[in-house]
Amino acid sequence: MNTADSLVEKFRDKRFKITPQRMGIFKILEGNLEHPSAENVFDKIKKIYPTISFTTVYKTLDILEKMGEVLKITIDDERKHYDPNTATHHHIICLGCNKISDIEGGHINPTLPDGILNEFIPSRYHVSFYGTCKDCLNEQ
Amino acid sequence: MNTADSLVEKFRDKRFKITPQRMGIFKILEGNLEHPSAENVFDKIKKIYPTISFTTVYKTLDILEKMGEVLKITIDDERKHYDPNTATHHHIICLGCNKISDIEGGHINPTLPDGILNEFIPSRYHVSFYGTCKDCLNEQ
DNA sequence: CTGTGTGCAAAACGTTTGCATGCCT
DNA sequence: AGGCATGCAAACGTTTTGCACACAG
Helix, strand or coil: CCCHHHHHHHHHHCCCCCCHHHHHHHHHHCCCCCCCEHHHHHHHHHHHCCCCCHHHHHHHHHHHHHCCCCEEECCCCCCCEEECCCCCCEEEEECCCCCEEEECCCCCCCCCCHHHHHCEEEEEEEEEEEEEEHHHHHHC | CCCHHHHHHHHHHCCCCCCHHHHHHHHHHCCCCCCCEHHHHHHHHHHHCCCCCHHHHHHHHHHHHHCCCCEEECCCCCCCEEECCCCCCEEEEECCCCCEEEECCCCCCCCCCHHHHHCEEEEEEEEEEEEEEHHHHHHC
């Protein structure tokens, strides 16, 4: 769980500057379970800091990703999403509204067939469940 | 497994025309385990049918995807990949060379925690293992 | 013969980059 | 004061679209 404060500290360690723009982005990411795209982050921070540019949002997210503080999620064809929860966890994606939600709990532990381990060293894995959420079911 | 012939038949059923361009794309997809991008398909078919355009490749892949004859794989940030193997199966992705390979066998059966099934009806799932392949290990 | 498919060029889209100015440290 | 961060505009790579011509049915 990345608090804005912990990100500030990590930025200071690396001699990156703490600007109001970056601070705003940190706060938006803190505890964020929505898997926002860069645009989502931009829209939110624009309300607080209306002069911010897309460039700054992209660059800040890029730094955070390189630092390992957010994960880039490649689930959506159209745009990249970011997840401040960097612990191993998995996602359900609604094919109706494209909403991405976390799966709670450690119930999912896929393992590779033995033979593959001779040819491939896995470092992480990710499970995506595609389906329909309650809201979209009701709409049909 | 989609043979070119079976795709021809499905196109005929839907009154889509069979052109040499489409036929060439079908043949490239037949038994293809490389998870090609649109560009990969374009490069291959260009050798056989040099006047073909990107537009035709994109449109044909789009039709095939809407018909459910290929799956769009969203694993790579940079571009979309297509998989003519529409049976449930999973992938290993080398972080060194970005190669996507199939995992053989049905060893992987992730299940959702019970609680989630009240809120979400899964229709399919996909597991991605990220790691390093033999070739890339040897290079280091 | 009719209408769908093709291919060009241009647009669209999300994302990245170059550069002058601004501001954190 | 110095140098990194910002924000604009332009570039980028992939994908989509509009349209006139071609050709499969």
